[in-house]
Amino acid sequence: MNRIKCIVSYDGSKFHGFQVQNKLRTVQGEIQKAIHNICKDEEIVIHASGRTDAKVHGRKQVFHFDTKRDMPEKQWKRAINHFLPNDIYILDSFLVDDDFHSRYSATKKEYHYLLSMNEYSPFETNYIYQYGKSLDIKAMKEAAKIFIGEHNFASFCAIDPYGNTIRTLYHLDIIEKNGIVTFKLIGNGFRRYMVRHIVGGLIQVGAHRIDKAKLEELLESKGEKKCLFKAKPQGLYLHEVFYE
Template sequence: MRYFLDVAYDGTRFHGWQVQPNALTVQEVLDDCLRKVYRLEEVETIGSGRTDTGVHARQQWVHVDLPQVLNTEEIKYKLNRILPPDIAIQTVCGVGPEAHTRFDAVSRTYKYHITLEKNPFLVHQAYYLSRTPDVSLLNEAAQVLLELEDFTTFSKVKGDTKHYRCTIMHAQWQQEEGQLVFTIKANRFLRGMVRLVVGTLLDVGKGKLTVAQFREAIEKQDRSLASGAAPAQGLYLHRVEYPEQYFAVQQVLFEKVAAEEATKEKE
């Protein structure tokens, strides 16, 4: 049976989401807990997207196949009992066998937090800037992102992506209680893209680049024209969205498969 898990985590001590050799990752810890709770030799979780070292997630949807029909609240309870304090299961949903957290998602939203006041309690949760950038310029440049489609400039050189086109639906900076927060929503993002976008936008806000130069950097599709990536600790995968009524439809499919499994057991 397939389940979607809504996972939140503080990425400070992890080398990103995805399992990799000789480094602690969120996926590795979650998989290990699933194996222990359900006494499985092998388990494979699939996330709705990757997050890099030090990046956080307020919502990372993950799907996993478990051997039987289970109470979703019980899954949540059992996993949260043994997961470390910096990883939490927020919701568990039963879904159909073909549901896929990554391929079925229609949009992802990231938020980037900048603190404008030195705060020892935000060292790993926000990027500290001692001088406030020009917010009006930041937003003027951010609107350029909505007008363009190819973001080769904000892609990593060694990426394995087949194309660099993304549809950005929202990009805006807001000041919130001593912080500057950037929200960006798109159908997809390139690996490392958001931090490169933020780093380059901040150069506009600091007067190092004009809005016209920001546009030109994207249109030339030249990676060397991007500024340095903003630090990881300010970035959060904030929300992953699916088609309208997606979870209602998946619940019906889940119940259908569960009923079929129950019939087989009786036979």
């Protein structure tokens, strides 16, 4: 068996998320269909570094799969792309060791969230959250500091009483250029909705609806007081997945 690692970029606009769902159009479903055209006698299941939700984009998402088929590693890129729809594109392909796993070998992940303070644009609506008002960038940058380091993010992710909600956030940078705000988050892992809740909370600070202390109170309550603000999926990008 050969283990193939692929780096994939996708526009999440027209997908019901990454993970296969019966009859719905998903990124995983489309990729598996494409691979099936190449490996017709195998039932291939791909394993991604993690799921992304409906409308969330992938820039350098990673997945792997096992196949009996022998091919030069770079030819997988070309072959799979040939069968993919135009909103998914394999950027690179590698033959990797059997002990590589897209999800378990990942050490860090980087997410970006894009928000526009400018007037509504019909071209950006699926790609940048059309907030349309000014935000206090300085206040958001100051409040962002509370998330850095190891924390129990229970107040900032989907409710799951059994999950481990402790994660380490290494970076949370906020960059504004021409009215577009980019939130860049790097951490050892992210729970479902975690980026959207953190960004949602920061937007509330930027709009002067809550202050840094209130945000910190939510974080320190470790799930007792939930962050009720969740930024829209359209502005979210799984930017990159890092391995040793």
